[in-house]
Amino acid sequence: MKRILVTGALGQIGSELVVKLRSIYGEENVLSTDIRKPNEINGPFEVLDVMDSKRMYELAKQFGADTFIHLAALLSATAEKNPQFAWHLNMGGLVNALEVSKELNLQFFTPSSIGAFGPSTPKDNTPQDTLQRPTTMYGVNKVAGELLSDYYFNRFGVDTRGVRFPGLISYVTPPGGGTTDYAVEIYYKAIEEGKYTSYIAKGTYMDMMYMPDALQAIVDLMEADPSKLKHRNAFNISAMSFEPSQIAGEISKHIPTFEIDYKIDPVRQAIADSWPNSIDSSAAVEEWGFKVEYDLEKMTVDMLDKLSGELKKRG
Numbered sequence: 001m002k003r004i005l006v007t008g009a010l011g012q013i014g015s016e017l018v019v020k021l022r023s024i025y026g027e028e029n030v031l032s033t034d035i036r037k038p039n040e041i042n043g044p045f046e047v048l049d050v051m052d053s054k055r056m057y058e059l060a061k062q063f064g065a066d067t068f069i070h071l072a073a074l075l076s077a078t079a080e081k082n083p084q085f086a087w088h089l090n091m092g093g094l095v096n097a098l099e100v101s102k103e104l105n106l107q108f109f110t111p112s113s114i115g116a117f118g119p120s121t122p123k124d125n126t127p128q129d130t131l132q133r134p135t136t137m138y139g140v141n142k143v144a145g146e147l148l149s150d151y152y153f154n155r156f157g158v159d160t161r162g163v164r165f166p167g168l169i170s171y172v173t174p175p176g177g178g179t180t181d182y183a184v185e186i187y188y189k190a191i192e193e194g195k196y197t198s199y200i201a202k203g204t205y206m207d208m209m210y211m212p213d214a215l216q217a218i219v220d221l222m223e224a225d226p227s228k229l230k231h232r233n234a235f236n237i238s239a240m241s242f243e244p245s246q247i248a249g250e251i252s253k254h255i256p257t258f259e260i261d262y263k264i265d266p267v268r269q270a271i272a273d274s275w276p277n278s279i280d281s282s283a284a285v286e287e288w289g290f291k292v293e294y295d296l297e298k299m300t301v302d303m304l305d306k307l308s309g310e311l312k313k314r315g
Contacts, residue, residue, distance in 0.1 A: 001107065001222055003029050005065040007050050007097065008072030010034040012173045013111070013165075013214065017069070018043070020215045031063045034072070050093030057100045067222065070097040070110040075178040076138040077268050083137035090141040091148075098152045098160070107159040109222055110149060112234040114166050114207055115179075116142035119274045126276040128236050128283040135274050146234040153232055161221050162233040163284070166207030168214050169299065171307040179271045183208055183247060187303045190251045190258050191311060198244045199265035205277040207238040210294040210302070217290060224288035231283055239292040240299075241278040250300040 004021055008014045009032030018032045022043055033048035046059055050072045060068065072093050079086035094110060101108040117126060118134040132143050142164075149160040167180025174188075175181035182200045189196040200206075209217075217237055248260040284290035294302070 001025060001067040003031075003063060003065045004067040004069060005031045005033065005060050005063055005106075006069045006071060007033050007048060007056075007093070008070070009045070010036065010038055011071055012168060012170060012175075012178075013211075014071045015173050016170065016211055017071070017215050017218060020219070024219065031059065031065065033059065050096060051089070053096040053099065056096055057103065060100050060104055060106065065104065065106055068097055068101045068106045068108045069218070070094060070108070073141070074138070076113075076115050076136060076271055077179055077181075079138040079141070080136055080267055080271070086137045086141060090138075091144060094145050094148060098148065098158065101158050101160075102152060102156045107161070107222065108149070108152075109161050109218060110145060112142045112146050112162050112164045113138070114164055114238075114275050114279060115139040115271070116146060116164060116234065117274070117276055121276060123277045126236065126279040128231065128280060136271055139274075149233040159226060160233055161224075161229070163217060163221060163235045163237045164279070165214060166209050166238045166279070168209055168211055169303065170211035171303055171310055172211070179268045179275075180206055180208065182244065183242075186244070186247055186251065186260070187300075187307050188311075190255055191304065191308055194255065194257055195259040195261070196248070198260060198262050199268055200244055200272055201264050201269055202245050202262060203243050204269070204272050205241050205243045206272055206275055207241050207279050208296075209237070209239040209292065210299040213239050213292040213294055216293075217284075220290065221284075221288050228287050230287055235281075235284040235287070235290070236279045237281050237284050237290055238279050239294060240296050242296055247296065247300070250296055251304070254300070254304050 021030045027043045031044045074086045152158040153160045186196045
């Protein structure tokens, strides 16, 4: 990676990934794009609707990109509210990005998700290669995206790569409509109110990862020797698996008066119930050296410290 174009750069992953990429490859070598302008522009930025394939191609060519990181998408819970629009945006934007990558011979990354699994997938230690029959539009989009990325590699030789992200936890960007967002919201509420009402039921395990580990995983995969990649797209990766009372327990070690109760959201609970309890990341470890630094305990210490500082700055 030398010249990198990022779509969805103002989202949860993109807003932090762009900063990391610029710290590694240089500020002028990372072009961030999104459908809206940020309040403050730092470094190269262009407004881009990913449904506009012509502008996407022109920006990539003018920038001299050699790498395309496509992050623009509607997340799980949001996608269920408007499934037709989710299909239109998630799949139409992906096809456009793959076509640009094919035409300009770009290395390509787009994330999949644990949402690509479904209720018939093995729940515990979910294998890298297994049954995928999701019951959400987001999950359908992700399975289709995995297959489409494989197709562009096998049919056209596009250097496509991807991971199946678990829930991502960050203190930088507020939650954005994902089923796993309770694991971000709980830290905000712990600091601001000392209590949290979870929309996910006690005992519901889901895979999670702290954002610094997720960002490093993208860089490591994109820099990996292509000859060692047997799967290329949609590697299982995870750092931890927990349920709401466990994260509440870790928070209580630092905020002893913290309390959690439950008011279940049927839509998001149904999505969570269709996902694995824990996934097997061994293929990523073996093929490109995937590793993580943060577990639940270490992440909680860092989240509470960093988020407290962020909330004070925001006033």
